[in-house]
Amino acid sequence: MKKTASYKSFMNSPHVSFKHTTYFDSYDHFFGHLRGKEFTFVEIGVLDGGSLFMWRDYFGKDCRIIGVDLNPEARRWQREGFEIYVGNQSDSVFWHDFANSVGEIDIVLDDGGHTYSQQIITTESLLPHIRRWMSR
Numbered sequence: 193m194k195k196t197a198s199y200k201s202f203m204n205s206p207h208v209s210f211k212h213t214t215y216f217d218s219y220d221h222f223f224g225h226l227r228g229k230e231f232t233f234v235e236i237g238v239l240d241g242g243s244l245f246m247w248r249d250y251f252g253k254d255c256r257i258i259g260v261d262l263n264p265e266a267r268r269w270q271r272e273g274f275e276i277y278v279g280n281q282s283d284s285v286f287w288h289d290f291a292n293s294v295g296e297i298d299i300v301l302d303d304g305g306h307t308y309s310q311q312i313i314t315t316e317s318l319l320p321h322i323r324r325w326m327s328r
C-alpha cells in the first residue's frame with residue numbers, strides 16, 4: 193500500500209479510527225484538491241473520534257468538519273472544536289433539521305451504519321443541500 197497523504201493523516205490521529213487500507217487511494221483521488229481550502233465536510237459515523245482528527249490533519253484548519261452519529265457519546269468531540277450532531281441516518285426528519293441547522297454542505301462521507309436503506313435515505317435527504325461548484 194502507498195503511504196498517501198490521507199494515510200499519513202490517519203496515522204497522525206491521536207484517537208482510534210477504523211478505515212480499510214483500500215480507502216486511502218480513493219480519499220486522495222477524490223479529496224486531494226480540497227486540502228487547505230475552506231469548505232464544509234460531513235462525516236457520518238464518528239463515535240471514536242479518530243477520523244475527525246484525521247480529516248482536520250488532512251484538510252487543514254479552514255475546513256469546517258461536522259460529525260454525525262447515532263450515539264450521544266459522540267458529543268464529547270465538541271470539546272475539541274468539531275460540530276457534532278446526534279441522530280439516526282435512517283430518519284429523514286433528522287436530516288431535514290440537520291440541513292436547516294448547518295446550511296450548505298460540500299462533501300458528505302457516509303461511514304455510518306452501511307445498510308442500503310440508510311445510504312439511500314441519507315443520499316436523498318442530503319443531495320439537495322450539497323453545493324455543486326467544487327470541481328477539480
Ligand SMILES: C[S@@+](CC[C@H](N)C(=O)[O-])C[C@H]1O[C@@H](n2cnc3c(N)ncnc32)[C@H](O)[C@@H]1O
Nearest residue numbers: 209210237238239243261262280281303304305
Ligand atoms: C464504521 S464506524 C465509523 C468509523 C469512523 N468513521 C472511523 O473512520 O473511525 C460506524 C459508526 O456509525 C455509527 N452509526 C451506526 N448506525 C448509525 C445510524 N443509523 N445513524 C448514525 N450513525 C450510525 C456508529 O455509532 C459508529 O460510530
